Amino acid sequence: MKLSDNKQSDHWVSLFSGGKDSSWALYRALGDDRDVTHLLTVHPSEDSYMYHVPETGLAQLAAESAGIELIEIDPDDFDASSAVNASTQGDRELEPLENALAELDETLTGGITGVTAGAVESEFQTSRIRGMCDRLDIELFAPLWQRDPMTLGKNMIAAGFEIIIVQVAARGLDSSWLGRTLDTKTLSELATLNDRYGVHVLGEGGEFETFVTDGPHLSRPIEIEYTTTWKGTHGYIDVTNATLGSK
CATH class of the missing domain: 3.40.50.620 (HUPs)
Incomplete structure (x- = not known):
């Protein structure tokens, strides 16, 4: 081709x-x-x-x-x-x-x-x-390739990214993580889970997935409403409504 x-x-x-x-x-x-x-x-x-x-x-x-x-x-x-x-x-x-x-x-x-x-x-x-x-x-x-995960996470947050966790599937991540904001406190906790269970700080191994609701590349934030589903060892959010807000 x-x-x-x-x-x-x-x-x-x-x-x-x-x-x-x-x-x-x-x-x-x-x-x-x-x-x-x-x-x-x-x-x-x-x-x-x-x-x-x-x-x-x-x-x-x-x-x-x-x-x-x-x-x-x-x-x-x-x-x-x-x-x-x-x-x-x-x-x-x-x-x-x-x-x-x-x-x-x-x-x-x-x-x-x-x-x-x-x-x-x-x-x-x-x-x-x-x-x-x-x-x-x-x-x-591929600007993230082989970069330090913790540094990447801190850079995203410092740039103004608002990130929520929409799915989890790893030891140490329970239902309370669903819908949680990925901020500096969360990164610190993920670093602890990395030491304890091997959880990747950015979820690269499928430990968790995210969605960016706002950031400098977006003209308007994305506002979402959701429910959560938990299946014993993993779970996800179900978005029930999503709209563009205003800055």
Whole structure:
């Protein structure tokens, strides 16, 4: 698969879930004067190996607040049912994303310059995204990659990100963590849980998932109402209403 040659315009696509990591990658890209013209959100199945799963439907509000066009990929676009292992499933989950980027490239003057990604330590995800970018002959901007997790968390908070925890699935994280704000106190507690149970400070191993309700890249905050569901060892929030507020 080959993308358009002779690229002249700068078109960046941000792989975006609305979570803290993809939002930070977007924020950093904008701060580096990369022209992010599109956000691309994948709505995967619940057993996805490649993508952030919970509450990706809120990405539409985040895109509206950021003033950037959103492209969405629905679960029906995936066919990983016959995958024999995680590696094969990861490869198949990447196919609709790669196809969507190729199709978008055809519509943009000069084609796509590159994509942003919020991976911190996951070689499983990053190697596949890097390989996709190589095949499409586009750049990869991954500003969180291999950075110190605690420093990243503190930087997000200092920049004005308002982050809530929307899903947890790890020892040491009970139902009280659902809907909790990721602030400096929370980071400190996560560092303690890292020492005790190995919980990743930024949830990179799937220990928890987040959503960014406000930040410097957003013109209006996202206000949500929700209930919580707890299933013994893991849980998540169910958003019942979400709107854009005012600053």
